[in-house]
Amino acid sequence: MEFTFSAEQEALRGEIRSFLDEHLPPEREEAHIAPEWSNDPDDYARALDFNKRLAEQGWLTAHWPREFGGMGLSILEQVVLREEMAYRRAPILNANGLNMLGPVLMLNGSDEQKAAHLPGIAASDVMWCQGYSEPNSGSDLASLQTRAIRDGDDYIINGSKIWTGHARRADWMFLLARTDSDAPKHRGISFFLLDMKTPGITVQPLQSMTGHVHFCQEFFEDVRVPATNLVGEENRGWYIGATLLDFERSNIASAAGFRRSLDELVSFLHGPEARPIDEMARQRLRHELADRYIELAVGRNLSYRIASIQEVGGIPNYEASMGKLYFSELGNRLATTTLHALGLAGQMAPGSSRAVLAGSGMLGVMTTLIGTIGGGTSEIQRNIIATRGLGLPRA
Numbered sequence: 065m066e067f068t069f070s071a072e073q074e075a076l077r078g079e080i081r082s083f084l085d086e087h088l089p090p091e092r093e094e095a096h097i098a099p100e101w102s103n104d105p106d107d108y109a110r111a112l113d114f115n116k117r118l119a120e121q122g123w124l125t126a127h128w129p130r131e132f133g134g135m136g137l138s139i140l141e142q143v144v145l146r147e148e149m150a151y152r153r154a155p156i157l158n159a160n161g162l163n164m165l166g167p168v169l170m171l172n173g174s175d176e177q178k179a180a181h182l183p184g185i186a187a188s189d190v191m192w193c194q195g196y197s198e199p200n201s202g203s204d205l206a207s208l209q210t211r212a213i214r215d216g217d218d219y220i221i222n223g224s225k226i227w228t229g230h231a232r233r234a235d236w237m238f239l240l241a242r243t244d245s246d247a248p249k250h251r252g253i254s255f256f257l258l259d260m261k262t263p264g265i266t267v268q269p270l271q272s273m274t275g276h277v278h279f280c281q282e283f284f285e286d287v288r289v290p291a292t293n294l295v296g297e298e299n300r301g302w303y304i305g306a307t308l309l310d311f312e313r314s315n316i317a318s319a320a321g322f323r324r325s326l327d328e329l330v331s332f333l334h335g336p337e338a339r340p341i342d343e344m345a346r347q348r349l350r351h352e353l354a355d356r357y358i359e360l361a362v363g364r365n366l367s368y369r370i371a372s373i374q375e376v377g378g379i380p381n382y383e384a385s386m387g388k389l390y391f392s393e394l395g396n397r398l399a400t401t402t403l404h405a406l407g408l409a410g411q412m413a414p415g416s417s418r419a420v421l422a423g424s425g426m427l428g429v430m431t432t433l434i435g436t437i438g439g440g441t442s443e444i445q446r447n448i449i450a451t452r453g454l455g456l457p458r459a
């Protein structure tokens with residue numbers, strides 16, 4: 065068992081650090097909210113500019129195979145890249161395009177679809193959103209009701225999607241729609257590419273509990289989509305949608321990002337701004353911090369284990385669910401520990417004159433809580449681990 069990185073991988077790490085020193089906007093390193101969530105258009109513009117530099121460097125699509133314009137980095141090289149980016153809070157926009165749709169098109173798209181869409185994603189020119197969830201279909205996604213009916217060379221889409229991250233800025237959406245209402249629910253769904261400027265689409269922004277406007281609900285009224293925008297075969301979309309290959313299944317970015325938050329908290333507690341607390345509270349806090357430290361170390365090893373499965377060509381299955389579940393819940397525990405450490409000042413929002421640690425206390429609790437819902441709730445991850453990992457019967 066070897067836990068060290070090779071000299072070449074460490075050299076890559078050094079190269080990434082130098083790049084970040086030169087190009088990462090300093091405001092971003094301090095920010096505790098993703099630029100897609102930010103209500104400040106300048107913040108988003110800076111992040112976009114940084115992404116274009118990453119694209120020029122090739123690192124935005126470093127995980128893509130060379131034949132599609134990527135660098136074909138090995139999984140362990142990707143781990144190094146992700147670790148460094150996440151520790152510095154480097155914003156990577158368009159995960160939907162880079163990590164989900166891109167790989168799906170490489171596997172299932174027509175040559176025309178690959179040629180039309182992969183270059184825009186790679187250059188950070190075209191942003192994508194994911195149209196899966198509906199008002200009455202979340203965990204049970206296969207019950208979705210948005211319909212697409214064939215009409216000549218087009219499909220006509222009617223229905224609604226909700227909780228669509230980034231939809232207000234996205235240029236395109238990949239969406240699942242029902243093309244056969246009589247078939248068993250998983251077998252009547254198709255996967256479409258939809259230009260967000262198509263007539264008949266209304267995007268309604270939704271304000272989340274943090275005060276940010278990131279999610280949207282979309283309404284589709286007789287939206288015409290060319291049949292050439294169907295990916296794969298009609299009625300086979302569930303299988304395409306369900307196997308979206310996320311290259312970041314190891315959650316190494318979460319491990320590194322949370323490590324950064326813990327380091328910052330500990331350094332804050334050593335400094336003059338830390339509030340005075342009595343001996344009992346100090347003992348409790350020390351133990352709580354020690355627990356988070358242990359959990360982060362465990363999580364990092366879990367990430368490396370998942371990456372090592374990928375490195376030898378395996379596809380992590382319930383292991384990816386273990387990573388998602390573990391890190392989303394750990395993130396929330398760490399944020400709660402931060403709030404305990406900061407006391408009342410931890411409840412101040414970013415920008416408040418009394419905020420400490422850039423207002424990351426209460427904001428962190430809220431943003432990490434929603435991490436336990438997006439991408440499949442903790443309950444759904446536990447169901448997957450129970451059935452696929454332990455072989456228990458479905459509930």
Ligand SMILES: Cc1cc2nc3c(=O)[nH]c(=O)nc-3n(C[C@H](O)[C@H](O)[C@H](O)COP(=O)(O)OP(=O)(O)OC[C@H]3O[C@@H](n4cnc5c(N)ncnc54)[C@H](O)[C@@H]3O)c2cc1C
Nearest residue numbers: 194195196197201202203227228229434437438439441443
């Ligand atoms: C941060 C974030 C980002 C998101 N981004 C997108 C996006 O870009 N595109 C998109 O399409 N959607 C997105 N979503 C929506 C997300 O996929 C859904 O919220 C999620 O799948 C849960 O669905 P739901 O909200 O309808 O809750 P429901 O499915 O109604 O679940 C409600 C509760 O019941 C529990 N539950 C449901 N079924 C079971 C079961 N079988 N066993 C045990 N418990 C169960 C759930 O765990 C949950 O606690 C996002 C959500 C969040 C929070």
